[in-house]
Amino acid sequence: MGIAERKEREKLQRRRDILEAARNVFSEKGFQPATMDEIAEKVELSKPTIYLYFDSKEDLYTSIALEDSYKVVERLKESLASDVGLVEKWRSVFLAFVEHCMENPEYVSISQHILAPESRQRVSDHILEEFDNHTHELVGYVTQLVEESIEKGLARDDLPPRTITLIAWRMTVGLLELYLSGRATEFGVDDYHEFLENAFDVLINGLLQRGS
C-alpha cells in the first residue's frame, strides 16, 4: 500500500533534486551559459532523465522561480498577518521580500527573465500562468497594505495605491541587484543589512504623508 506513496515521494524528491542542481548552475552562470550537461552531472542523473521531469531548459529555468514564488507569497502573508503597527508591517514586508531574494538570488534574475516578452514565448503556458498569478497575488497583497495605510492617513494620498506599490517594488529590486551583483563592497557597502535598513528608511520616509 505504502509502495505507491513511496514512489510518489521519491519522484517528487528527484524533481526537487534536479531543481536544486539547476538552481546552483543557473545562479552561477546565468541562463544561456549554463548547460543541461552540467546540470545533469550535478544531480548525478542522465540528461534524458531531466527531460523526463521538465520539458525544456527554459521550463526548468522558470520552474525554479516558480518554486521560489510560492515561498515569497507565503513569507509575505506571514508578515502581513503579524499583529504590529503599520510602519512595522511595512518594514516586515520589505525585509521578508529582501531576505527571500538574498537567500534565493536566482529568484530576481529569473523573474526579470520571465518579464521579457521574447522569453515568455518559449516558456510553457502553465508555468507562465502560475508565475503571473503569484506575482499578481503578491502585488495585490502589498496594494492592500498601501490602501490601508492611506485610509489611516499614514501614507500619502496623492498617488494611486497601485503606483505606490510599483514604485516600492521596483526600488527594492534595484537595491537588491547591487547585492546580487556581488560587488556591493566595492561600492563602499560593507554592511549590506545596514544599507538596506537605511534604504528602507528613505523609502518609507518618501511614502509617508508629509507632516505625519
Next chain:
Amino acid sequence: MGIAERKEREKLQRRRDILEAARNVFSEKGFQPATMDEIAEKVELSKPTIYLYFDSKEDLYTSIALEDSYKVVERLKESLASDVGLVEKWRSVFLAFVEHCMENPEYVSISQHILAPESRQRVSDHILEEFDNHTHELVGYVTQLVEESIEKGLARDDLPPRTITLIAWRMTVGLLELYLSGRATEFGVDDYHEFLENAFDVLINGLLQRGS
C-alpha cells in the same frame, strides 16, 4: 599629411559604425542570442574586420556601454552646472540619467552585465578600467551634490553622502528596468514619464530633511 588624418577619421568612423550596428543587434536580442554574423551583416563589413576593431564579442558588447558612459557623464555635468535651486538640480540629474537610459536601453543591461564578476573576467582590462572610472566619476559627481545638499540643510544628515547616492542610484535603476522590460503597461503604467515623476517625488521626499 592630410591623408593620414583622413585615414584616421575613417577608421574612427568605421569603429563607430560597428558599435552602432552592434548596439542595435544587442538591444534587440541580448548578449548571447546576438551573433557576430548578424552584426557584420548590419555594418556591411566582414566578420574578421570587426575583430580588427574589437578583440572579442564581449569587448564589443561592453564597448557600447563605454561609449554611452561618456555621454551620461557629459549629460550629468551639464545638469550639475545649471544655475538652478538644489531640488531642481536633483530633478535635473535624475531626469538626465533616466532619459539617457531610456534612449540607450542597452546601457542599463550592459552595465548590469559588467557588474557581474564572471563577466568581468572575460572583458579586456582597459575597457573595464575605463568603465569603472566613469562609473565612479558619476557616483562622485552625485555625491558632491549630496554633500552640498546636506551642508545647506536640505538633505538628511543621518546618512553618509555616499550611501545616499547609492540608494538613489539603485532605486532609479530599479524603476528603469520596469520600462526596459517592455511590460510597464501590463502593470498599469500607461504614462511612464508621469510614473517617473511620481517616483522621483517619492525619492526626493525620502531624502529630504524631515521638516524641511
Next chain:
Amino acid sequence: MGIAERKEREKLQRRRDILEAARNVFSEKGFQPATMDEIAEKVELSKPTIYLYFDSKEDLYTSIALEDSYKVVERLKESLASDVGLVEKWRSVFLAFVEHCMENPEYVSISQHILAPESRQRVSDHILEEFDNHTHELVGYVTQLVEESIEKGLARDDLPPRTITLIAWRMTVGLLELYLSGRATEFGVDDYHEFLENAFDVLINGLLQRGS
C-alpha cells in the same frame, strides 16, 4: 484447460494489437521517423511490453510485412484457383496483388526495406526466413501460371518462365509506387484504377505470343 487457452488467445490478440498500431504509425511516417513511444501510446501499452512481443523496432517493422505476406499468398491462391480463362486468371492475379498493396500500403515499402542487404543484417533470422519463404512461394505460384500459359501457347516462349514472372512483378511494383507516393494526381492520373487497367493491358499485351 480453458484458462491456458484464453491466455494464449489474449496474448495473440495483444500481438495483433501492437502490429496494428505499428502499421498505422509506420505507414504515416516511415521507419526511422516513427518512434516506439508513439506506437506504445497508440496501443495503450508501455514500451517494455512491446519488447516482450518483438525483439526490436526493426523486427516489429518487418513483422508487419510478414503478416501481410500471409494475406497476399492467400489471396493469390484464391485467384489462381478460380475457374476462369488464362488471361482472366492473369488479370485476377494482377488485381489481387495490386489491391492488396493499395489496402496495405506499408507492405510494399517494408518489402523493399527487407530487400536491402544492410537492413537484412538487423532483422531476426526467423523473420527473414519466413518472409523469404513467402516471397518465393508467391513467385513460384505465378511462375506456375506462366508455365501453364506458355504450354498452352498463350504466353511468349522466348523467355524463361521465371524471367517473365520477375518482369511482371517488378513492373507491377513500379506502377504501385506511383500511387503510394500519394502524388499520382499530380502526374495527371485521376482515376488510378483505370490507370492500372491500362497498365495491365500493356503488360499482358507484352507477354502474350505475338499473333495470339
Next chain:
Amino acid sequence: MGIAERKEREKLQRRRDILEAARNVFSEKGFQPATMDEIAEKVELSKPTIYLYFDSKEDLYTSIALEDSYKVVERLKESLASDVGLVEKWRSVFLAFVEHCMENPEYVSISQHILAPESRQRVSDHILEEFDNHTHELVGYVTQLVEESIEKGLARDDLPPRTITLIAWRMTVGLLELYLSGRATEFGVDDYHEFLENAFDVLINGLLQRGS
C-alpha cells in the same frame, strides 16, 4: 585576374567534393541513417564547412539528385537526337535512363524521396523547383516520342500519350529497383543487362499497335 577565377573553380570543386562524399554515404546507408559527421569525415572537411555550401542535410541529399537530373536530361536528349528508327530510339531512351540509374544508384531513391509530400516540406524551394522542372522536361521529351510513335501508327492509339509515358516510366523504375536492391542474383537474374533487354522487349511489345 586569374585569381578570382581560380577561387571560383576551387569553390565549385569543393562543392562537388562534398556532393561526391554525400553521394557515397547516402547510397550506402540511406537518408536518415547517414550522418553529417560521416560525410564530413569522408570529404575531409569540417561539418560547419559543409553547411557553408548546403543549408541542411535534406538540401544536401536532394542536391545530389539535382545534379543527376541534369545528366539524365542531357543523356535523354542525345538519345532522342540520334538518327535511328523509332523502335531503336525507344530502346536508346530506355537504355539511357536505365544505365544512368545504374551508374547513379542514389538517383532513384532520392527521386522517390522527393516525391513524398512530407519530405518536400523540408527541402528548399529552389531545389524543389529545379528538380520538378527537370522531371517534367524529362516526361515531356518522352511524351513527344510517344506522340510521334502514335502518329506514325507504330504505338497503340487507344491510350493517351501521357499515360503511355507514365506506364513506361513506372515500369522501368520498378525493374531498376530489383538491381538497386542488390539482390537480383538471388532472384535468379545473373545477367542483369540481358534481363533488362528482355524487359524492354516485353514493354515495347506491349506498347506497339497490335498487328504492327
Next chain:
DNA sequence: AATGAATGAGTATTCATTCAT
C-alpha cells in the same frame, strides 16, 4: 505479464574566432 523510470549514444545545427591571401 507488465511497466515506470532511466540512460548511452547519438544528431543536426550553430557560432565565435582564426588563417591565408
Next chain:
DNA sequence: CATGAATGAATACTCATTCAT
C-alpha cells in the same frame, strides 16, 4: 586594411533499449 573560407567546441534535445519491481 579587409575578407572568404574554414573550423573546434558546443548544445539542446531525441530515441531505442533496458532494469528493477
